[in-house]
Amino acid sequence: MRDWVLERASLPSFIDFLSKRWKVVAPQRRNEIHEFRELEDPADLCLDYPTTMLPPSRVFLPDGEVLYRFRPNSPGSADAEAEERPIALFGVHTCDLEGISVMDEIYLAAPIDRGYARRREGAFIVGLECAGPCVEESLCADKGTNRTERVYDLLLLPVDEKRFVVWGRTNRGNDAAEESGLFRPATHEDHVALDDFRAAQARMFRPKFGLRPDELSARVRASWDDLLWVAQSRLCISCGACNVVCPTCHCFTTRDHLPVREDGLGERCRYWTGCQLESFAKVASGENFREKKSQRLRHRIFKKEVYGMDRFGRSGCVGCGRCGHFCPADIRLVEIFGQLSGKEVTYA
């Protein structure tokens, strides 16, 4: 690990430097929301963002991606073309870095997903620590995801109005810092500013329900027959938004389009889907294994806290708070976990 300093005034020049090699995708404001999209003008960069609606991990799994092309009634298939330029994902909150690392465990494990791997392995990632929770539904202090050592090449720590202390985790990150000519090694004075920043963070990031991951997992596991799932899902409209905005929800469906091109080839495409949708667990016979809203809500939370722990030894929820923040029915994980921990956490 190397520590550097980047003056805030040099940020546009660093974006220019990165854009010569990568397609820079960064948080920008669009009306009332923020989103990760290609940054065409460094002036549009918005690092002081609450949370984006869609998580940056979706950049590696675009909705409607062409998985491969085929000629109807002929054996064999052809891969879809690779994108022209690798992606530099810029300004990713630490919870979302954790989210990308969960996706890596799923999509880069055998059998490796070729589309995800192609985008992910060429990507340069610049993370960003928050000074405090970015939305009221955040669970990052409970989940320990307000800090991370995973996934990033460079990590920006916004220690004050003038500068970032920057950690270089990978050779690629440190090489970029050096080659750009915009970074300098951190000094004692920068480390003092970092200590002040850390002290301010410690005051801001307060756990809400205070259970260790294994304790939370055990409480969720024991809640299978709890009426809280019925009560919490009462207002759910099964829109699936909580799945789509989640940085670790990874389910997809495929559809074939026949033939869609002048050369007569068809395309198999991948689309996002999610377990909160009514049709998700419906099978060909017409039976639906999770017909009730309460079953679907319970499944989503069990997938994160129980099945994630069983499969990977870690929670599948990185505490970003999006599922509650963007739920039209105000169904919030922080209230569910609060109830399970005996600490009621409610919002107006």
Ligand code: SF4
């Ligand atoms: S976002 Fe809210 S209303 Fe929509 S499916 Fe999820 S829990 Fe239900």
Ligand code: SF4
């Ligand atoms: S379950 Fe909710 S809080 Fe947890 S990672 Fe997904 S969107 Fe974020």
